[in-house]
Amino acid sequence: MWRECSAALLAKAIGELCFEGLLTPSGSSDGYELRFDDAVYAFSARRTAFGGWEVRPGSVRRGAPGILGDDVVEECDDVQRFVVDAFRSLGVDPATTAGFLAEVTATLAADVALAATARPAAELVGLPRAELDGHLTGHPWLIANKGRVGFSADDLARHAPEARTPVRLPWLAVHRGLAGFRGTPELSELAVREHELDPATVERFTEVLREAGVEPSAYAWLPVHPWQLDHVVRTLWAPELALGRIVELGEAPDWYLPTQSVRSMSNVDSPERYQVKLPLRILNTSVYRGIPPHCTEHAPVVTQWLRGLWGSDKLVAEWGTQLLGEVASVTVEHPQLARAGGVPYQWLETLGCIWREPVVLGEGERSWSLAALLHVDRSGRPLVLEYVGDTDPAVWFAALLRALFRPLVHFLYTYGITFNPHGENVVVVTDARNVPVRVALLDLVDDVNVSVERVPARGLDPDSDAPVLPRKPWAVLRQYVVDALLVGVFRPLASVYPLAPERFWGMVRGEVESYRARFPAVAGRMEEGSLTCAEFLRYPLNGYRITLGYRDLAARPPVPKTGTVPNPLHDVAPVPPPDGW
Missing domain, CATH: 1.10.510.40 (Transferase(Phosphotransferase); domain 1)
Incomplete structure (x- = not known):
């Protein structure tokens, strides 16, 4: 299965790097080939729209000089070897090669995990969207679409979409000197809390604050991803936890599944509740998956503005186009790093959340x-x-x-x-x-x-x-x-x-x-x-x-x-x- 998945990822890597103009194939009698400094890759492919290349998995052959001076040509399914060959020829910085190879390898491991539990397409049709996301294979264009730099193997087994493992979300109370709540006009902070948490959980969390000796109304509540809590909040935010400016409230009872984006979580126990977008300090699909403070701060404003345009447009009503409003948020900026200046962005996007409306379905939809x-x-x-x-x-x-x-x-x-x-x-x-x-x-x-x-x-x-x-x-x-x-x-x-x-x-x-x-x-x-x-x-x-x-x-x-x-x-x-x- 490893070789099968590697051959598929190799075909994708060749096709997308050719599409982006980083590599330029030449025609040969058997198809196409790429000539590098010390290797030649021959493959079958067809051209697609936008100048794309669709390389046939299993068609790739690698030629290289043998020890006797002759060329050795063999079938190739090794995407890692191809990355190193191609990047050496392109003069890519070795540190970048190492980082990209790590992401490609993590992607390949995730593809193998997906393949091991794959179900026929006919069985996927009836799955709810939150469950179906755990069966999808990721971004069609990005080669290393499951890099997830920062996740360990255990983390992937718990938190990757293809793991299909529900988790409960811990909640934090953050002092209003650090945290700011925003909501659309019809949503108060209390309304969001009551929408997302049952009364018993609200009472339990309130009691945690009372036992900590603080005034509950002085704190904004928000969920946090369990990985982020353990790897970032309890370390980077340790002084705030020690001084009671951040209080761990415990887990809420609902179970969530990650979407394809990893950081957005869908409530599978109560689908009518909001989807929650939470920051993760992992590098995946090009950038770190935090949430910038300006996004949490302005999300409800943008939602309300777009709603105004939606409500006055008859064509939008005719088409039924739905806006999944980002109706509420909590912004938390680090008290020291936010004023340091020039700090890498991933350190400024470690805490906060956005609550997003769920999809509303009609009968039979x-x-x-x-x-x-x-x-x-x-x-x-x-x-x-x-x-x-x-x-x-x-x-x-x-x-x-x-x-x-x-x-x-x-x-x-x-x-x-x-x-x-x-x-x-x-x-x-x-x-x-x-x-x-x-x-x-x-x-x-x-x-x-x-x-x-x-x-x-x-x-x-x-x-x-x-x-x-x-x-x-x-x-x-x-x-x-x-x-x-x-x-x-x-x-x-x-x-x-x-x-x-x-x-x-x-x-x-x-x-x-x-x-x-x-x-x-x-x-x-x-x-x-x-x-x-x-x-x-x-x-x-x-x-x-x-x-x-x-x-x-x-x-x-x-x-x-x-x-x-x-x-x-x-x-x-x-x-x-x-x-x-």
Whole structure:
């Protein structure tokens, strides 16, 4: 199983590094090859949209000089060996090679654990979303998508999504000299507490504070991830614990499962309660998974602002697009590090929480993370085919575009607002036949961007003394839809979906052209931030880590641009939406 998973990860590594332009294959009689300083990798592959490469697992052969001066060519399934060969040829800093190899190895170990307990796609269809997340294979673009630097093997067995192990959350009481609660107007701190905790638990926690000799009302309460409590709070925050400025209250009774993002936890005992986003000082998928204080502080404000736009838009109501509001939060800044200046960001994001609304389902409805579209079981069966079932594939995909892509285009061009609609940030809601009917969007304060241009329909932005949301020009703003959805989801989906590429991408373009015809007043914005231009800027997610290395930085740096990728929407004939919209 190790070799099987390594061969699959090797194929992905070759394909994605070629897609990002870090490696340039040449054609050979048997397919393609990469020539490094002391090794040659030959493989079979097919080209996909956006200049992508889909390498066939098991097709890779490695050639190297033998001890007698002849070339030795053998089948290769060793992703670790490939990383070292490729990085040596690219001149990557050895420390970066070591860090990346560690992340790749951790990812491979997680893939093996997933494979050992994998279930056929047909058995996954009926799972609740929180459980299904533990069966998904991770980010389709990032090679080391389960690096989780900081987790031990025991930690992974307890806290990784693929472990599928429920945990109870400890709670802390933090003195208001350190902590600040924020909520939407209808939510008080007491209301959140009563929503998340049963009366007996509230009384038990209150008694803990009384026994500690402190006034309960002087403290804000919040959950903490058990790993973070043990590895960060009890060490970095030891003085505050010793002096009673932070008090450990104990565990709440509900059980939670981690989502694909690891740090967000879903309540499996009481799904109507909030999902909780908690900081973890682990490095995973490019950055440390803390929560910046500005995000906890502004999350409810951004939610309330977006709700105002939602409530006044008839099209949003027609599509049923749901906003998973980040309705309450607690911000806790470290009393010393926050004023030190220039401190690496992961040390400033260690404590706090965001409470997020759950998905509300109607009678007979189901839900799953958008990432589920890309899951393929060990037999090669795509999960999406189980969702499609006996529905015509074109009809099913049109329903997905209507539920997902159409609202994103609307928010982008009418309001100058973009989300980050990757697989973890979108929940697809379906009817009883698994046909998409609407989507729910999440990760608002962290991933919402707005146009530099003031858009009348958007009204006043939710700013105080400084901008709360990042402002981007139209050409950059559209890139979130391009990279997260078109490249990150639709590119791999098109490879497994039962539609010809011309039809698949033609239906996507059809939605864009339909919107353009319906709303001519936004034609200028659609030109500046075009989704149908000849090419897009390329933002290399894997190259980001390879270039950046593993040094500590005071802020999350932006992903650098490296060239362009061809746009499959540019030349394809648009296929009008079947609903005539």
